[in-house]
Amino acid sequence: MILNSFEFKLIEQKIKKIEETILEVKRSSSMDSFLLQIEIDSLNAFLNKLVKERDFYLKTIQDFRGEVLENDVLLLYPENLLYIRIANQVSQEEIADFLEVSIEEIKRQEEYLYKKLDPILLSKINKFVTEKVTSNLNTNTSGINWENFPxxxxxxxxxxxxxxxxxxxxxxxxxxxxxxxxxxxxxxxxxxxxxxxxxxxxxxxxxxxxxxxxxxxxxxxxxxxxxxxxxxxxxxxxxxxxxxxxxxxxxxxxxxxxxxxxxxxxxxxxxxxxxxxxxxxxxxxxxxxxxxxxxxxxxxxxxxxxxxxxxxxxxxxxxxxxxxxxxxxxxxxxxxxxxxxxxxxxxxxxxxxxxxxxxxxxxxxxxxxxxxxxxxxxxxxxxxxxxxxxxxxxxxxxxxxxxxxxxxxxxxxx
Structure with missing residues (x-):
């Protein structure tokens, strides 16, 4: 799962590289047709996996941008808290500093989509993220018209x-x-x-x-x-x-x-x-x-x-x-x-x-x-x-x- 924009850019680069490799393999005349198809199928399988990760990340940004969670929903769907963090550019480092734990611990919990956190700690993270999201929404960027970019x-x-x-x-x-x-x-x-x-x-x-x-x-x-x-x-x-x-x-x-x-x-x-x-x-x-x-x-x-x-x-x-x-x-x-x-x-x-x-x-x-x-x-x-x-x-x-x-x-x- 892609957890930040840096990882997203790395995935984009990998996708582009694999697509180029597939084209090169297809143009190859030195390989047996059977082996060639195996190679192409293998590359396509890896490509599809990366594309799904990328598309999920982009959909997460669209679906959870500016969203916050009520505690009752949080307990039912703790993974949504992770998606909100990603969509609103709240970093793992910020949460680790807030909880006074190592960033490795936060990464470990995010591997389980926050589903193994106890409710009290989960609620603390949610409160912190909610404050960050609310602050972002109140940010004075009203002078910028995002549609005017080229x-x-x-x-x-x-x-x-x-x-x-x-x-x-x-x-x-x-x-x-x-x-x-x-x-x-x-x-x-x-x-x-x-x-x-x-x-x-x-x-x-x-x-x-x-x-x-x-x-x-x-x-x-x-x-x-x-x-x-x-x-x-x-x-x-x-x-x-x-x-x-x-x-x-x-x-x-x-x-x-x-x-x-x-x-x-x-x-x-x-x-x-x-x-x-x-x-x-x-x-x-x-x-x-x-x-x-x-x-x-x-x-x-x-x-x-x-x-x-x-x-x-x-x-x-x-x-x-x-x-x-x-x-x-x-x-x-x-x-x-x-x-x-x-x-x-x-x-x-x-x-x-x-x-x-x-x-x-x-x-x-x-x-x-x-x-x-x-x-x-x-x-x-x-x-x-x-x-x-x-x-x-x-x-x-x-x-x-x-x-x-x-x-x-x-x-x-x-």
Whole structure:
């Protein structure tokens, strides 16, 4: 049985993997037809089991969202208390803390659907869960219209389950799973900065939920160290750019410094390049990149721009900064983040020594890159930008070299 949204996502991934495996097996010509059918039947049996678990979880969310139990019903159907817990995002950890028992004990009782708990303890859990559900229902999220999210596009990208009719409710569950039940005013008015256009707030929020969901999964799978707020290690990050798999290595390196880097494609009409944010209810910085421009020079500049926001600007009052159209600088914090990126990628002293600024040919560019221990695309991109001449170094900016590292051929046509 699926007990939380994290397990649900793992099941979804398994289902997708098995479906792909079945297609591969069906295409196989090297197996005996009898053995082939046995293999397919076995995979289908496992697939059907997982699909039933997934569908039951989704139905539980729909049926028990916002429900509470009276004690007389509770004693007859104690399993309903578990379903209410799941549907309303009350965690096992919360119940364990409330009862002052181990989480393993709660998991053990949930294996029996609460049917082996004595009535007094069952009633205590029910009271706690009822208070949580009631509190959730009173949460001030009235300013958010869940139907305004880009549901069709989210379905297309498999950000939402296709088997559910009430997708707005699923979005609300995802929202509360990330931001808690405190009412996230950022969604409509404040606590973030825009640069450039004014895109659809619901598209930005949908993208942010996806980024933070992936970041939260990482925190569940491994211990993220405390953010290492030390500019000294940025030189190591710059040198990683010289590797053919530099962007992927940067993701791993940043995690070792307490920063989670997530790559999720932008939604239509957002013109979003990236964002710097804090994982809600933690001090963990998260960088989201869209790779809207599939170039190495753009990847490294946007990454360091977002690092600038993390080092200089993120705090409790400003916990998310969206960056759209990086070429447009509209306020002081964007100017500061740009300056941070330029200085920490190539210092002014180093920049003044670059001969490729004056002799714009590939040999001089590569010579500068070797001297600076940096990828030549970063120098090329800066020269193009400062001279406002995008005809030079077209072959040296690393076009179509980033997305394939993260997504293979997916989203390569955006």
């Amino acid at each position: 549901i069709k596009e989210m379905l297309k990208r498999q950000w939402l389950p296709s088997q559910v009719t009430d997708l707005a409710s699923i979005i609300k569950v995802q929202f509360e799973e990330i931001f808690g039940n405190s009412g996230y005013e950022l969604a409509l008015h404040r606590k973030f900065n825009f640069n450039g256009n004014s895109p659809n707030i619901y598209s930005l929020l949908a993208w942010q939920i996806q980024v933070l969901s992936k970041a939260k999964e990482i925190t569940k799978q491994s211990q993220v160290p405390s953010f290492d707020n030390d500019l000294a290690w940025l030189n190591q990050l710059v040198r990683i750019s010289t590797s053919p798999t530099g962007p992927l290595e940067a993701q791993e390196f940043l995690l070792s410094k307490g920063i989670i880097l997530i790559v999720v494609p932008h939604l239509p009409l957002t013109y979003l390049d990236g964002a710097a944010m804090l994982l809600p209810n933690t001090a963990i910085p998260v960088i989201g990149l869209t790779l809207r421009h599939d170039r190495l020079d753009n990847f490294w500049f946007v990454l360091f721009h977002e690092l600038g926001h993390i080092f200089l600007h993120l705090n409790e009052e400003r916990n998310i900064i969206f960056d759209e159209e990086m070429d447009i600088v509209t306020d002081q914090i964007e100017i500061e983040a740009d300056k941070f990126a330029l200085e920490n990628l190539i210092s002014l002293e180093q920049w003044n020594m670059c001969i490729s600024r004056f002799y714009q040919d590939e040999e001089k560019l590569n010579e500068d890159a070797r001297n600076l221990k940096i990828h030549p695309s970063i120098i090329a991109g800066r020269i193009r930008k400062e001279n406002d001449d995008y005809r030079v170094f077209n072959e040296q900016i690393g076009s179509k070299q980033v997305r394939k590292l993260f997504w293979d051929n997916e989203y390569d046509s955006e």
